[in-house]
Amino acid sequence: MIHPRYLCKHLARSFxxxxxxxxxxxxxxxxxxxxxAITVYIVDLARQATLLPVSASSMIAYLKDKPPPSxxxxxxxxxxxxxxxxxxxxxxxxxxxxxxxxxxGPDNPLVEDLDPEVLPDAFEILLxxxxxxxxxxxxxxxxxxxxxxxxxxxxxxxxxxxxxxxxIRSGGILIAALITLSLGLIxxxxxxxxxxxxxxxxxxxxxxGADAAFLYAPYVVEALLLGITGxxxxxxxxxxxxxxxxxxxxxxxxxxxxxxxxxMVVVIGFAALCSLAGALIAIKR
Amino acid sequence: xxxxxxxxxxxxxxLYALRDVSISIGKEECCFILGPTGAGxxxxxxxxxxxxxxxxxxxxxxxxxxxxxxxxxxQSLRRHMGFVFQDFRLIDDWSAYDxxxxxxxxxxKPWGYVRSRVWNVLAWxxxxxxxxxxxxxxxxxxxxxLALARAIVHAPEILLADEPVGSVDPDTAQFMMNxxxxxxxxxxxxxxxxxxxxxLLEGARVIRLEKGRIREVP
Numbered sequence: 001m002i003h004p005r006y007l008c009k010h011l012a013r014s015f016x017x018x019x020x021x022x023x024x025x026x027x028x029x030x031x032x033x034x035x036x037a038i039t040v041y042i043v044d045l046a047r048q049a050t051l052l053p054v055s056a057s058s059m060i061a062y063l064k065d066k067p068p069p070s071x072x073x074x075x076x077x078x079x080x081x082x083x084x085x086x087x088x089x090x091x092x093x094x095x096x097x098x099x100x101x102x103x104x105g106p107d108n109p110l111v112e113d114l115d116p117e118v119l120p121d122a123f124e125i126l127l128x129x130x131x132x133x134x135x136x137x138x139x140x141x142x143x144x145x146x147x148x149x150x151x152x153x154x155x156x157x158x159x160x161x162x163x164x165x166x167x168i169r170s171g172g173i174l175i176a177a178l179i180t181l182s183l184g185l186i187x188x189x190x191x192x193x194x195x196x197x198x199x200x201x202x203x204x205x206x207x208x209g210a211d212a213a214f215l216y217a218p219y220v221v222e223a224l225l226l227g228i229t230g231x232x233x234x235x236x237x238x239x240x241x242x243x244x245x246x247x248x249x250x251x252x253x254x255x256x257x258x259x260x261x262x263x264m265v266v267v268i269g270f271a272a273l274c275s276l277a278g279a280l281i282a283i284k285r
Numbered sequence: 286x287x288x289x290x291x292x293x294x295x296x297x298x299x300l301y302a303l304r305d306v307s308i309s310i311g312k313e314e315c316c317f318i319l320g321p322t323g324a325g326x327x328x329x330x331x332x333x334x335x336x337x338x339x340x341x342x343x344x345x346x347x348x349x350x351x352x353x354x355x356x357x358x359x360q361s362l363r364r365h366m367g368f369v370f371q372d373f374r375l376i377d378d379w380s381a382y383d384x385x386x387x388x389x390x391x392x393x394k395p396w397g398y399v400r401s402r403v404w405n406v407l408a409w410x411x412x413x414x415x416x417x418x419x420x421x422x423x424x425x426x427x428x429x430x431l432a433l434a435r436a437i438v439h440a441p442e443i444l445l446a447d448e449p450v451g452s453v454d455p456d457t458a459q460f461m462m463n464x465x466x467x468x469x470x471x472x473x474x475x476x477x478x479x480x481x482x483x484x485l486l487e488g489a490r491v492i493r494l495e496k497g498r499i500r501e502v503p
Contacts, residue, residue, distance in 0.1 A: 006390045009383065017378075201376050207336065208435075209363030210391045212356070 002217050010218035011225065014194055025190040026233075029226055029271070032183045033234025034241070036176060037267045041242060041259045043172035049162035057127050059135065059153035060091075061142050062120040072121075075147055079123060084131030084138050093119040120149060180274055183230075187223050187278030195219065195282060216283045220276065227275025231268035239264070286312045286443065286474050287333055292342035294328050294497075302328040304497040305342070315466075315475040315486055320494035326478035327371065329494070330445045333476065334368050335359045347442065364392055367436030369446040373428050377421030381412055381431050384420050385438045392439055402438060409464060410434040426453040433461055437468055444468060446477045450484055458484055 015022050061079070072090060080088045091099070097116045104111055125142065127135060139151040161168070195202065205215055239259050246258065287310040294303040303325045310316050318326050331337035332344050335351030344351055349362050375384050382403055389399040407413045410430040415423060420431060429452055436444055446465065450458035462484040469475045469486070477489075485491065493500040 001393065003390055003393070003396060005396055006387070013378075201379070204374050204376055205387065205391070206360075207363075207368075207374065208388055208391065209360045209366075210387075211360050214391045 002214060007218055007221055011222060014222055017197060018193070021190070021193065025186060025226060026230055028186045029183060029230025029275075030233040030237060032179050032186065033231050033267060033271045034237040035234075036179045036183070036270070037235045037238030037259065037264065038242065039172050039175045039179065040263055040267055041238065043169055044263060046161050046165040046168040050165050057129065057132060059125050059127070059139055059142070059151055061123045061125060061145075061151045062149045063122060063147055064120075064149040065147075066121060067147050071147060075145060076123065078145070079125060079142060082138060082141060084128055084134050085125055086128045087126040089124045089126075091122045091124055093117065093121050096120075096122055180270075183227075183271060183274045184278040184281075187226055187275045188282045190226065191219050191223050191279045191282035192285070194222065219283060220279050223275040223279030223282075224272055227271045227273075228268060230275075231271035234271070235259075235264040235267050238267075286310060286314070286347060287476070288343075288345040289329070289332065290343045290345075292329075292332060292339040292344060294325070294332065294337065295340045301497045303332075303339070306494075306497070306499055307342075308492060308499070310474065310476060310490075312474055313469070313472050315469045315489040316477070317482070317485055317489050317491045318476065318478045318494055319480070319482055319491055320500075321480055323496075324494040325497040326480075326494055327447055328497075330368070330447050330476065330478050333443075334366060334445055335363060364439070365441055366443040366445060367439065367441040369429075369432050369436045369444070369449045371447040371451065373432040375420040375428060375431060375435070378419055380417045380419055381407065381423065381434075382416045384431060385435045388435055388439050394439075406434045406438045411460070426457045429453050430457070430461065433464065437473070441473065443474045443476065446475070448479055449477060450479075462486060 067075070076088050076090060079085060094116045096119050097111065097114060100111050100114075101108075106112070125138075127138065131138070135153055139153060142148055143151045202215060243258050287308070289306055289308045292303055292306045293301070295301050306325075306329065308316075308329075318329060320326050328337060332339055333346055333351070335346075335354070338352040346362060347365055349358065351359055351362060354362060376387075379387075385403045385406065386399050389402060394402075404413065404416070407416055410433060412427060412430055412434065415427060415431075420428065423431060429449070433446070433449060436446070444465065449465065450461055453461065465475055465477070466486045475486075482491070
């Protein structure tokens with residue numbers, strides 16, 4: 001066990017030998033880890049989104065043709081008896097156009113002179129609250145009716161994020177790998193420069209009988225300190241940045257939360273591991 | 286304690302630093318190795334300290350072969366010895382205190398012991414007023430005294446000194462030799478390499494080296 005006083009003296013000497021270099025290395029680590037924290041946050045957010053139920057409680061089933069009233073009544077009855085469905089309402093194409101005019105505005109060129117006959121008739125299906133999670137299954141069943149052309153339901157913002165999860169995850173892994181490499185390189189170069197600038201000291205200590213642990217443990221501690229301090233500062237910076245974004249985007253209010261403590265601990269631990277690897281490679285060389 | 290049997294050291298296949306040297310130095314003995322520059326004195330000390338390996342022959346120090354020992358064993362062996370290098374080998378940007386304390390710190394001694402021991406030994410060599418000065422800022426004589434202090438701070442079993450009074454004034458030289466003499470009287474085995482016999486210690490054994498060979502062992 002190396003005496004803490006010796007470690008403290010070593011760290012103080014390292015810092016005093018090149019204060020600006022140490023601060024720049026810490027700043028670089030902080031920035032890299034802040035980017036890593038944001039990347040982890042985004043990927044985790046997308047993962048969580050895949051676990052969430054759909055946010056809208058209604059879906060629209062569009063009809064293929066113009067079926068006779070008896071078929072419509074039969075369809076409405078069948079859908080109304082499905083598990084999870086609370087109410088089914090027929091929306092003729094003219095009423096559909098009126099709804100579109102309400103959403104888009106009556107003067108919108110898209111609907112201004114639109115012939116209602118080009119639009120499909122539809123059913124609006126309202127789901128029971130406790131069955132929202134089953135929306136994709138219910139939509140699939142409704143689509144199974146031969147008279148139904150398509151079923152649409154609003155997945156909400158989280159639904160759109162969830163549908164992009166695979167892409168977000170792949171991109172996140174790539175970015176995280178690049179950041180990890182940068183972080184390792186920063187620590188590697190910082191420790192390497194320190195080792196080179198203190199070559200005489202290491203040589204003399206070796207001659208005097210210092211074992212490998214005594215010689216190199218202080219440099220490993222220095223790297224870990226760089227990684228952990230950078231990790232804490234970077235995580236806090238990322239958290240502050242995300243909070244600032246969430247504060248200014250009311251659209252996301254209540255939908256997306258700030259990074260949690262678990263994510264921060266994972267990022268700091270990962271930063272420490274990267275620093276350790278960087279230091280060990282620098283020492284090995 | 287130290288046994289060298291038929292040790293030969295050759296550099297670049299033709300430059301003989303030592304030729305078939307055999308010596309045995311017992312516990313608590315004080316031994317002077319005298320000889321002109323290039324006689325092989327430093328090489329002999331380096332073989333004992335494990336800084337060099339013999340081209341042939343055997344070296345045994347405290348029951349271990351420094352040339353054959355693995356690194357951790359060699360480092361452990363070195364911690365039982367003190368070496369006053371001709372060029373001091375001090376860490377210039379460390380204080381006198383830190384240069385000495387590190388020897389005890391690498392032996393994992395408690396901090397209180399390190400502090401008191403360093404102060405005591407610095408007082409012995411008359412450097413207590415320079416304790417926090419950088420080694421690089423000390424004069425030649427002070428550096429020599431600091432090198433000696435560092436070599437004895439951990440109370441080693443063997444003290445090796447390569448020209449320990451080579452660059453100091455006669456008074457300081459006498460002071461340092463007295464200190465080494467006292468260490469020897471306290472039970473430390475001392476091996477001193479020197480080109481002159483001005484400061485031979487009383488009762489010391491003298492080995493003369495010339496062109497890598499032992500000339501006489503009285």
